[in-house]
Amino acid sequence: MPLTSPRRSALVEQVIAQLRNQITTGEWPVGSRIPTEPELVELMGVARNTVREAVRALAHNGLLDIRQGSGTYVIATSELAGVMHRRFAGADPRHIAELRSTLESSAARLAAERRTARDLVQLDALLARREEAWSGGDAEPFIAADVALHMAVVAASHNDVLIELYADLGDLVADWLRTDVGTELDPAAHLDHARLIEAIRRGDGDAAASEAAGYPFVCLAEEGRAAGLTAAGG
Numbered sequence: 503m504p505l506t507s508p509r510r511s512a513l514v515e516q517v518i519a520q521l522r523n524q525i526t527t528g529e530w531p532v533g534s535r536i537p538t539e540p541e542l543v544e545l546m547g548v549a550r551n552t553v554r555e556a557v558r559a560l561a562h563n564g565l566l567d568i569r570q571g572s573g574t575y576v577i578a579t580s581e582l583a584g585v586m587h588r589r590f591a592g593a594d595p596r597h598i599a600e601l602r603s604t605l606e607s608s609a610a611r612l613a614a615e616r617r618t619a620r621d622l623v624q625l626d627a628l629l630a631r632r633e634e635a636w637s638g639g640d641a642e643p644f645i646a647a648d649v650a651l652h653m654a655v656v657a658a659s660h661n662d663v664l665i666e667l668y669a670d671l672g673d674l675v676a677d678w679l680r681t682d683v684g685t686e687l688d689p690a691a692h693l694d695h696a697r698l699i700e701a702i703r704r705g706d707g708d709a710a711a712s713e714a715a716g717y718p719f720v721c722l723a724e725e726g727r728a729a730g731l732t733a734a735g736g
């Protein structure tokens with residue numbers, strides 16, 4: 503006799519799909535705690551065991567982290583992002599900086615060649631949001647704004663493979679930035695991104711690539727100078 507009936511397996515897969523949708527659409531952002539098991543049972547109208555099995559499956563795939571006594575938290579937005587998070591979380595910081603430099607400089611060069619008027623409007627808006635978040639002095643909103651700007655630069659490359667790859671790295675990028683920035687923003691460590699956006703606007707691929715390539719290493723140098731540090735975003 504099978505341990506799980508086909509009907510039950512299908513129901514679990516439906517719940518997994520619903521939970522995954524909440525994560526991928528941003529309804530449950532990375533770092534947030536998802537509803538409790540009883541709340542999920544009520545929301546989805548299924549048995550507790552079905553919810554538990556679905557949550558465990560997503561935890562196994564790297565999207566969720568079940569923390570005893572605290573709750574279950576979103577740690578990645580896709581299975582590939584979850585794999586990358588586990589694989590690279592403890593990687594050498596210099597290797598991480600080299601990876602970011604390679605990807606982001608290539609994306610910036612392509613963005614300078616392919617950006618549309620709509621891309622430029624988006625980049626300007628996100629640059630302003632980043633500066634506003636910096637002025638607010640709160641690290642988490644600044645990190646979110648910084649990541650969003652970098653992702654918009656990559657999106658302006660109009661290279662679907664590069665965009666997907668960088669999106670799956672996005673959660674790791676945010677983690678790296680938390681290490682760079684620390685818990686407080688240091689006015690002396692502000693890293694301006696206006697030159698990058700202007701180079702993309704001018705269509706200057708060399709300048710855009712050069713600007714983007716250097717940011718991760720500035721962050722890394724700041725991190726090497728002080729252990730709890732405050733580099734203002736990569």
